[in-house]
Amino acid sequence: MNNQSSVEILTEWDIVAARQLGRNVAKELGFGTVDQARITTAISELARNIYLYAGQGKIEIQRVTEKGLNGIMIVATDTGPGIPDIRKVMEDGFSTSGGLGAGLPGVKRLMDDFKIETILGEGTDIRATKWLR
Amino acid sequence: MNNQSSVEILTEWDIVAARQLGRNVAKELGFGTVDQARITTAISELARNIYLYAGQGKIEIQRVTEKGLNGIMIVATDTGPGIPDIRKVMEDGFSTSGGLGAGLPGVKRLMDDFKIETILGEGTDIRATKWLR
Amino acid sequence: MVQIIESQYKEILAQYIREQSEQNLYAGQILSRQFLQENVQPEEVISMHKAALAGLHGELPDEVWHSFDLLIEMMISYGMANRERQSLVQKQEELRVEMDLASHVQETLLKTQRPEIAGLDVGVISVPSRAMNGDYIYFVYDESGSAGVAVADVIGKGIPAALCMSMIKFGLDSLNDAAAHPSDVLGVINRIVEKSIDDSMFISMFYGQYNAEDGRLTYGSAGHEPALLYRAETDTFEELRARGLLLGVSPKAKYEDRSVQLHTGDLVIAMTDGVTEGRTEVGFIDHEVIFDMVRHKKDASAQEIAEYLYEELSRMQQAELRDDFTLVIYKKS
Amino acid sequence: MVQIIESQYKEILAQYIREQSEQNLYAGQILSRQFLQENVQPEEVISMHKAALAGLHGELPDEVWHSFDLLIEMMISYGMANRERQSLVQKQEELRVEMDLASHVQETLLKTQRPEIAGLDVGVISVPSRAMNGDYIYFVYDESGSAGVAVADVIGKGIPAALCMSMIKFGLDSLNDAAAHPSDVLGVINRIVEKSIDDSMFISMFYGQYNAEDGRLTYGSAGHEPALLYRAETDTFEELRARGLLLGVSPKAKYEDRSVQLHTGDLVIAMTDGVTEGRTEVGFIDHEVIFDMVRHKKDASAQEIAEYLYEELSRMQQAELRDDFTLVIYKKS
Numbered sequence: 032m033n034n035q036s037s038v039e040i041l042t043e044w045d046i047v048a049a050r051q052l053g054r055n056v057a058k059e060l061g062f063g064t065v066d067q068a069r070i071t072t073a074i075s076e077l078a079r080n081i082y083l084y085a086g087q088g089k090i091e092i093q094r095v096t097e098k099g100l101n102g103i104m105i106v107a108t109d110t111g112p113g114i115p116d117i118r119k120v121m122e123d124g125f126s127t128s129g130g131l132g133a134g135l136p137g138v139k140r141l142m143d144d145f146k147i148e149t150i151l152g153e154g155t156d157i158r159a160t161k162w163l164r
Numbered sequence: 165m166n167n168q169s170s171v172e173i174l175t176e177w178d179i180v181a182a183r184q185l186g187r188n189v190a191k192e193l194g195f196g197t198v199d200q201a202r203i204t205t206a207i208s209e210l211a212r213n214i215y216l217y218a219g220q221g222k223i224e225i226q227r228v229t230e231k232g233l234n235g236i237m238i239v240a241t242d243t244g245p246g247i248p249d250i251r252k253v254m255e256d257g258f259s260t261s262g263g264l265g266a267g268l269p270g271v272k273r274l275m276d277d278f279k280i281e282t283i284l285g286e287g288t289d290i291r292a293t294k295w296l297r
Numbered sequence: 298m299v300q301i302i303e304s305q306y307k308e309i310l311a312q313y314i315r316e317q318s319e320q321n322l323y324a325g326q327i328l329s330r331q332f333l334q335e336n337v338q339p340e341e342v343i344s345m346h347k348a349a350l351a352g353l354h355g356e357l358p359d360e361v362w363h364s365f366d367l368l369i370e371m372m373i374s375y376g377m378a379n380r381e382r383q384s385l386v387q388k389q390e391e392l393r394v395e396m397d398l399a400s401h402v403q404e405t406l407l408k409t410q411r412p413e414i415a416g417l418d419v420g421v422i423s424v425p426s427r428a429m430n431g432d433y434i435y436f437v438y439d440e441s442g443s444a445g446v447a448v449a450d451v452i453g454k455g456i457p458a459a460l461c462m463s464m465i466k467f468g469l470d471s472l473n474d475a476a477a478h479p480s481d482v483l484g485v486i487n488r489i490v491e492k493s494i495d496d497s498m499f500i501s502m503f504y505g506q507y508n509a510e511d512g513r514l515t516y517g518s519a520g521h522e523p524a525l526l527y528r529a530e531t532d533t534f535e536e537l538r539a540r541g542l543l544l545g546v547s548p549k550a551k552y553e554d555r556s557v558q559l560h561t562g563d564l565v566i567a568m569t570d571g572v573t574e575g576r577t578e579v580g581f582i583d584h585e586v587i588f589d590m591v592r593h594k595k596d597a598s599a600q601e602i603a604e605y606l607y608e609e610l611s612r613m614q615q616a617e618l619r620d621d622f623t624l625v626i627y628k629k630s
Numbered sequence: 631m632v633q634i635i636e637s638q639y640k641e642i643l644a645q646y647i648r649e650q651s652e653q654n655l656y657a658g659q660i661l662s663r664q665f666l667q668e669n670v671q672p673e674e675v676i677s678m679h680k681a682a683l684a685g686l687h688g689e690l691p692d693e694v695w696h697s698f699d700l701l702i703e704m705m706i707s708y709g710m711a712n713r714e715r716q717s718l719v720q721k722q723e724e725l726r727v728e729m730d731l732a733s734h735v736q737e738t739l740l741k742t743q744r745p746e747i748a749g750l751d752v753g754v755i756s757v758p759s760r761a762m763n764g765d766y767i768y769f770v771y772d773e774s775g776s777a778g779v780a781v782a783d784v785i786g787k788g789i790p791a792a793l794c795m796s797m798i799k800f801g802l803d804s805l806n807d808a809a810a811h812p813s814d815v816l817g818v819i820n821r822i823v824e825k826s827i828d829d830s831m832f833i834s835m836f837y838g839q840y841n842a843e844d845g846r847l848t849y850g851s852a853g854h855e856p857a858l859l860y861r862a863e864t865d866t867f868e869e870l871r872a873r874g875l876l877l878g879v880s881p882k883a884k885y886e887d888r889s890v891q892l893h894t895g896d897l898v899i900a901m902t903d904g905v906t907e908g909r910t911e912v913g914f915i916d917h918e919v920i921f922d923m924v925r926h927k928k929d930a931s932a933q934e935i936a937e938y939l940y941e942e943l944s945r946m947q948q949a950e951l952r953d954d955f956t957l958v959i960y961k962k963s
């Protein structure tokens with residue numbers, strides 16, 4: 032079962048809109064305050080990466096169901112330059128420093144599932160899911 | 165200028181007494197709530213190490229003055245087995261795990277100065293100071 | 298600085314208490330990122346929060362303020378943990394620099410020169426899965442048209458494996474004979490390895506010796522992945538297998554010499570298991586997959602074929618190399 | 631589990647609001663340690679605190695609860711940082727295992743055998759400052775009574791230095807001549823080093839060749855710390871210096887042969903700079919300090935003297951070795 036909605040990220044205001052969308056869906060699905068805060072922080076990080084490094088892209092929020100679990104999936108897609116070295120941006124120690132792709136290991140930790148696909152010159156597609164337990 | 169007082173560590177109750185002594189002195193010296201909590205946590209860690217691994221020892225609290233700064237020095241001495249490998253216990257990654265000397269890197273970080281001397285079979289002397297700024 | 302942060306935080310708190318908007322929370326998150334970067338510890342955040350709330354709502358009852366004092370106490374361990382993280386990040390950075398230097402030293406120490414022999418086109422690729430390579434390629438050749446190649450894989454990865462490589466290099470250096478038989482080369486290196494390293498480390502090696510005068514390749518193997526031979530005339534593949542124990546198992550191990558006649562357009566592809574055992578989403582990589590890739594690119598230069606195989610195979614593994622990846626291609630022209 | 635922790639926390643909070651005693655805070659700190667060990671993140675602590683306070687004082691006004699919601703948001707980054715720490719600690723543990731294995735491999739790879747020559751008592755100690763040793767001792771000896779020793783120090787520490795050691799070992803192995811002149815040995819190794827490593831790495835080496843037949847020691851040095859000669863008869867010390875560039879600087883470097891006659895009770899102490907440049911609280915360690923220690927222990931065996939020097943000198947450095955520490959002692963009996 033899928034049910035989606037999305038926010039284009041062009042200005043910093045759109046980051047707030049994406050957070051709000053994510054928080055509403057998370058609340059409706061029954062996530063508690065702490066998980067809501069984690070999900071919106073993950074959305075923030077992904078949306079900020081789009082805003083700062085890709086210039087253009089969008090955040091979709093999907094309700095997902097798998098093996099009897101309900102969850103929320105953040106899909107962040109952009110048509111930016113892509114990430115040259117995924118191994119490097121997924122390494123620890125980068126998550127709290129600045130730079131391209133900052134915070135991706137952090138997003139991975141905040142959520143349950145994390146998947147990234149990137150093609151140089153074409154863009155990046157990140158999917159991060161949190162399951163309701 | 166030195167001004168001291170001490171607590172023998174024999175039971176877990178003595179850890180609380182050492183904390184109380186340290187907190188009183190810290191408060192009198194003018195340390196704020198956060199620093200008081202850090203100083204007492206450092207005392208706890210040192211006193212627990214004595215209680216758990218050395219069996220017998222004491223915590224002294226000294227008021228110290230150096231180069232115009234006032235400070236508080238925790239002196240933890242014991243007649244326990246000593247620490248076979250100081251380099252190892254001072255390494256990160258041990259501070260939050262269990263075991264002998266657990267928390268020494270943590271104590272070092274909570275305080276400004278830290279000094280340790282240990283002789284196998286004779287005991288350990290640890291001095292940790294925090295300066296009032 | 299601290300005072301600016303404190304007043305910023307108080308402002309955000311005041312607004313959030315009034316509005317509870319997403320925007321206030323976003324402002325809070327940005328400030329919190331900044332806290333972390335400026336080494337503000339979590340216990341200090343609680344203390345700042347208490348002070349800000351006291352400034353805004355000083356009339357609140359004592360239990361609220363006491364509750365924050367306990368919370369400060371609860372956060373001290375997290376502050377210690379955070380400082381530990383900072384020191385670990387720094388150590389990791391130092392290690393990264395050290396490993397970069399080490400892999401540079403390894404490269405210079407182990408450098409080998411690609412044979413330049415009439416009628417033989419050589420391609421090479423070797424990509425480590427981590428900072429240091431545990432696969433090794435060594436060439437030796439002479440003016441009479443002999444070209445030997447050793448492809449070795451230390452069982453084990455990282456620094457311990459890298460240390461073993463130099464032993465192989467200096468062993469091969471001491472032989473210094475491009476016309477030596479594979480069985481002899483493997484025998485000598487086996488004794489060095491057996492003598493120098495302990496029982497937990499083993500090395501597999503393929504040794505190929507090409508003679509330009511008669512176009513024959515003589516080869517032997519110490520428990521290594523078979524090499525592939527592509528026959529241009531029939532568009533078919535053969536596996537080049539030879540018997541022999543891994544290097545370092547027994548000083549008495551014996552190695553075989555086998556040989557094949559190469560013809561124009563034939564390709565010999567020696568590799569390590571990192572090439573074939575790369576896992577994809579659907580399982581191990583099949584030899585058939587490699588056959589198709591080679592066929593597709595067979596008319597290119599040996600180096601182009603090697604690079605094409607690496608790109609295609611690493612793409613199939615989602616760029617996550619689990620093992621060092623090494624290929625040598627001899628193409629008879 | 632979580633529910634037990636929550637009710638424990640609520641209990642502590644209730645008592646602290648009532649009594650504000652040190653004992654409550656101690657209980658809080660112990661619980662907080664436990665939180666950290668069970669991966670309770672700081673944002674969860676705030677949430678738990680809010681729930682506990684709501685259970686105890688539900689009557690508190692809305693601004694209190696809103697304020698906690700902002701605080702949860704502020705703590706998320708610290709939670710991320712804490713998870714990063716956990717992963718870094720784990721990585722460091724893996725690295726520790728790898729380095730232990732690597733230093734074991736290094737030891738087996740580079741092992742050398744202490745000379746057994748009539749009339750010569752040999753002592754050796756070599757302690758790395760980090761996991762891997764960048765100092766190296768190599769012995770070669772034969773039945774005619776020749777005993778060569780090389781004491782080398784790679785400029786640089788850690789893994790890159792360790793990789794260079796094997797080059798020296800295999801270079802010396804290839805010479806395999808206990809009677810070789812120091813100038814020749816240094817010349818050969820210099821050319822290998824110069825060829826194999828890049829311009830940023832250098833190695834210093836002392837080479838001593840003892841001949842049991844006439845009791846003479848011939849020695850040379852490639853930019854290495856001078857060795858010390860203790861004269862038993864006069865109870866005095868001499869420095870054994872010889873000219874020569876560091877290994878790897880220039881392929882044309884020339885090395886000297888110098889020699890001294892040894893008598894019964896004389897000691898030759900070759901060392902790396904980690905022995906003398908150990909910093910104490912008052913500054914560098916003076917040669918005079920070492921002289922006194924040697925005099926104090928001169929009647930003991932060469933090995934006992936070496937160990938005594940290490941223990942005394944490392945104590946003076948507060949056990950914080952900043953450099954690898956290596957000593958070889960030849961004692962003529």
Ligand SMILES: [Mn+2]
Binds near residue numbers: 432451452453454458
């Ligand atoms: Mn391998």
Ligand SMILES: [Mn+2]
Binds near residue numbers: 571621
């Ligand atoms: Mn392999």
Ligand SMILES: [Mn+2]
Binds near residue numbers: 784787
């Ligand atoms: Mn060195």
Ligand SMILES: [Mn+2]
Binds near residue numbers: 783902904953954
């Ligand atoms: Mn040194």
